[in-house]
Amino acid sequence: MSVRRSPTIRRRRLGAELRRQRENAGITIEAVAEQLECSASKISRIETGHTTATPRDVRDMLRIYGVVGAESDELVQIAREARQKGWWHPYSTVLVGAYVGLEAAASSIRAYEQQVVPGLLETEEYASAMIRAARPDFSAEQVAQRVRVRLGRQSLLTQDDPVDLWVVLDEAVLSRPVGGDVVMRGQLKRLVEVAELPNVTLQVLPFEVGAHAGMDGTFTILSFPEPSDPDVVYAENATGGLFLEKSDELQKYSFIFDHIRAAATRPEESIAHIAKLAEEPLWKWRPRSSPWT
Numbered sequence: 001m002s003v004r005r006s007p008t009i010r011r012r013r014l015g016a017e018l019r020r021q022r023e024n025a026g027i028t029i030e031a032v033a034e035q036l037e038c039s040a041s042k043i044s045r046i047e048t049g050h051t052t053a054t055p056r057d058v059r060d061m062l063r064i065y066g067v068v069g070a071e072s073d074e075l076v077q078i079a080r081e082a083r084q085k086g087w088w089h090p091y092s093t094v095l096v097g098a099y100v101g102l103e104a105a106a107s108s109i110r111a112y113e114q115q116v117v118p119g120l121l122e123t124e125e126y127a128s129a130m131i132r133a134a135r136p137d138f139s140a141e142q143v144a145q146r147v148r149v150r151l152g153r154q155s156l157l158t159q160d161d162p163v164d165l166w167v168v169l170d171e172a173v174l175s176r177p178v179g180g181d182v183v184m185r186g187q188l189k190r191l192v193e194v195a196e197l198p199n200v201t202l203q204v205l206p207f208e209v210g211a212h213a214g215m216d217g218t219f220t221i222l223s224f225p226e227p228s229d230p231d232v233v234y235a236e237n238a239t240g241g242l243f244l245e246k247s248d249e250l251q252k253y254s255f256i257f258d259h260i261r262a263a264a265t266r267p268e269e270s271i272a273h274i275a276k277l278a279e280e281p282l283w284k285w286r287p288r289s290s291p292w293t
Helices: 007-025 029-036 040-047 055-065 069-082 089-094 097-105 124-134 140-157 171-175 181-194 247-263 267-279
Strands: 108-113 164-170 200-205 219-223 232-235 242-244
Touching: 007 040, 007 055, 007 069, 007 097, 029 040, 029 055, 040 055, 055 069, 097 140, 097 232, 108 247, 124 140, 124 181, 164 171, 164 247, 171 200, 181 200, 181 267, 200 247, 200 267, 219 247, 232 247, 242 247
Parallel strands: 108 164, 164 200
Antiparallel strands: 108 219, 219 232, 232 242
């Protein structure tokens, strides 16, 4: 898995550069589409990174913009790289491939999670139990595929150039025994172990904080090593998720994350709390037959 050569981020970078070149040339999307004999929506999707452009498309577009020589050759080469398949491509029917591609290219990830342990930190048993419960429509093979992908993604934390991961977990994540007592205890111990990595920071947002800046829901902020690749916010939901890239949206979520981590327990205290829960879990305090007493 190559962190810096993700085809997803190459496609996104190419689209942004093509848009910049078109705007510099003072040409509308409609005019480009007319000359290339295609739809304006295709040009728009290429510029936003949602559609992969062929090297020929890129060369023809740059010719219209008056871009030739080495600069054109470089962008055409990026188009070739953007068409390569990521390691996650065989699993595209059971995951959000665009997210995994961006994650693979990220230099840092900041995440707030309200309900479940993030995929980069899950044990195999926890991931399997969570996916089965959350997606009862999935077949056993689809569940197994998703679990394999999640485990594959976790190499981002330990490879030669690992991603910097900062996660704030709502205390509810630690209080719900996904998969049962044994599975959840194993997951809590896994969190303690992974927090020892120098590139991983974990915090717990305790119930006692009350209302907080992250009440609107779970989100992830991905940042990239190249200044030309702006941050992306991914807000997950039941139908897949929403990518947010506008500067005001990025500022809003960075502001929210800063407030959440300021309200959360400090990392060292959070890990001590998680370790204690692995031995004395919260779900053991309440009799299963009397959930509200």
